[in-house]
Amino acid sequence: MRFSVYQESHIGGRKVNQDRMGYSFTRDSILLLLADGMGGHIMGEMAAAIAMQTIGNLFQQQAHPMIGRPERFMEDSFLAAHQEIHRYRAINNLPETPRTTIVACLIxxxxAYWAHCGDSRLYWMRQGQILLRTKDHSRLETLIAQGKVDPAERHTHPDRNKLFNCLGAxxxxIxxxxxxxxxxxxxxLLLCSDGLWSVLPDHMLAQRLHDHTIVRAVPELIRSAVDIAGKQSDNVTALAMMWEGDDRMDNSTIISTNTLPIGSVTTTIQAPVDAEMEVTDGDVFNDAEIEKAIAEIRNAIHKSSRITSKN
Known part of the structure; x- marks a missing residue:
């Protein structure tokens, strides 16, 4: 496999960056992940970190060097992350469960196979055109699909931040x-939080990524979103990958996995440690403390949904 990948995040105008992103790859498989902790509930950054690390750890356990059943892996790993977030709440006796949106892509x-819960998006682009993007699990998108709201109201409608699907509800x-x-x-393939797509129109995302390398385009898009939103800017996060297949191209930014041994994994998702951290009112978590919060993965499979506010 040959590909280029770049990721970046900006705190925007918020006190805490609740977004998380990362990727892992073996010789024959790549996992891209992005989570956006929900600020309308407690400790969204913790939910995002738990989701990232749970799914990332499952990938590292099962990709030898590929995932046998990609769709099943996506569903099971999302549900495992959901259960792990609930277990964290129970261990720490929190008044409610932290929540996060999530989007993942396995190649x-x-x-490419992708899955999502909430309004963190994936865009699939070719030659400056968007072939497909994920549909937000929001009240607003439901109203638009029913013809009750004009699509032009996406950025101003009062229900734009009401989600009916996430991890931790x-x-x-679903x-x-x-x-x-x-x-x-x-x-x-572009994975991004709503801090990016809610500010910049889709055609701008596609055009900028077509005109420039991802290493240049992603930081420019993030800066543009933060500048336009100003002091009210949400966290802004993007993870982009350009697929090169197996063509031989002389480019120092392209990653080639052909020489990686079976069993090896490269990752920007930090591995979980076995610790169950107690929390107290008013705690603010940095990345090191978040690392201490992740424990053994336990699977749970359920199906349902609920309206929940993101901001």
Missing amino acids: QNGY PNAP VELSRRAVLQPGDL
């Missing part, structure tokens, strides 16, 4: 799975 054998999430996508060399 192997030239195919009282009921288990994991929306994509169809299998056949990637071509030059295809782009």
Whole structure:
């Protein structure tokens, strides 16, 4: 496999960055992950970190060097993360469960599979055009689909931040799975939080990523979103990958996995440690403290949904 990847996050105008992103890859499989902790509930950054590390750890356990059943992996790992967030709440006797949106993409054998809960998005682009993007699990998108709200109201409608699907809600999430996508060399996959897509229009995202390398385009898009939103800016996070397939191209930014041994994993998702940290009112968590909060993974499979406010 040959690909380029770049990720960046900005705190915006918030006191805490509740977004998390990262990727892992073996010789034959890549996992891209992005989570956006929900600020309308306590400790969203903790929910995002738990989700990232739970799903990332499962990938490292099962990708030898590929995931056997990609769709099943997506669903099971999301539900495992949901259960782990609830276990964290129970251990620490919190008044409510932290919550997060999540989007993930798994790439192997030239195919991409993605899944999401909430309004963190994935865009699949080719030659400056958006082939597909995920549909937000929001009250507003439901109203638009029903023809009750004009799509032009996406950025101003009062229900734009009301989500009916996330990890950490009282009921288990609905994991929306994509169809299998056949990637071509030059295809782009962008995962981003609503701090980016709610400020910049889709055509700008596609055009900027088409005109520039991802290493240049992603920071420019993030800066643009923060500048436009100003002091009210949400956390802004993006993770982009350009697929090169197996073509031989002389480019120092391209990662080639062909020489990686079976069993090796490269990751920017920090591995969990076995610790159960107690929390007290008013705690603010840094990345080191978040690392201490992750414990053994326990699976749970349920299906339901609930309206919940994100901000």
